[in-house]
Amino acid sequence: MKENSLFFKKFIAKRGEIGSVMPSSLPLVKKITNSIPFHEVKTLVELGGGTGAITHALINKKEKKTRLLVLEPDEQFFIFLEKKYSNDRKTTILKEKAENLKMILNRFHLHTSECIVCSLPFATMGREKTTKILTEIRKCMKQDSLFVFFQYTPLMLPIFLKQFRIKKVSYVLLNVPPALVFWCSPLEK
Numbered sequence: 001m002k003e004n005s006l007f008f009k010k011f012i013a014k015r016g017e018i019g020s021v022m023p024s025s026l027p028l029v030k031k032i033t034n035s036i037p038f039h040e041v042k043t044l045v046e047l048g049g050g051t052g053a054i055t056h057a058l059i060n061k062k063e064k065k066t067r068l069l070v071l072e073p074d075e076q077f078f079i080f081l082e083k084k085y086s087n088d089r090k091t092t093i094l095k096e097k098a099e100n101l102k103m104i105l106n107r108f109h110l111h112t113s114e115c116i117v118c119s120l121p122f123a124t125m126g127r128e129k130t131t132k133i134l135t136e137i138r139k140c141m142k143q144d145s146l147f148v149f150f151q152y153t154p155l156m157l158p159i160f161l162k163q164f165r166i167k168k169v170s171y172v173l174l175n176v177p178p179a180l181v182f183w184c185s186p187l188e189k
């Protein structure tokens, strides 16, 4: 499948930014998307679209009027996603990094998001970059916004806990590698 071969090629070229050898599995995608209250979400953000495993489910499950912004800095992944999903009028694929999320939301006059879905491999990104991205994500959330993300190890958990309250955790064995999914809300500022 071309998604899998492109993903594997990218993993070999930049392991630290990709984090896994293949796209998220269907059980992982379902676990992430089944607990999102889509009817409450006006602006949905996906950080790290890759080849669109999660993007596809978000487009299918979101309300028609919900705006979806997908950030993917890798050129080839970005082109791949653009070709596949730019026909959805309310979906915008951006060749951008999570580090710039606030500026991007402001550019679209959206300012905050009710739900941010993230698949960034924080454990291989390092503490400094992780803290920077989490701070940016928090700036884009309201008190009742939801931040859903998965990790392959709990290594960065102490860093998440400085900024977020974990509401629920789930483990998905049927993924390569198995993943922990976290549902969080921002800590009060």
Ligand SMILES: C[S@@+](CC[C@H](N)C(=O)[O-])C[C@H]1O[C@@H](n2cnc3c(N)ncnc32)[C@H](O)[C@@H]1O
Pocket: 017, 018, 019, 020, 022, 023, 024, 047, 048, 049, 050, 051, 052, 053, 054, 071, 072, 073, 074, 077, 096, 097, 098, 099, 119, 120, 121
């Ligand atoms: C583990 S992959 C997940 C891809 C896809 N969402 C999936 O579940 O199959 C991580 C993705 O994050 C992207 N990424 C890496 N650094 C990023 C950053 N600073 N901002 C946004 N996306 C980033 C990578 O290019 C890659 O597509």
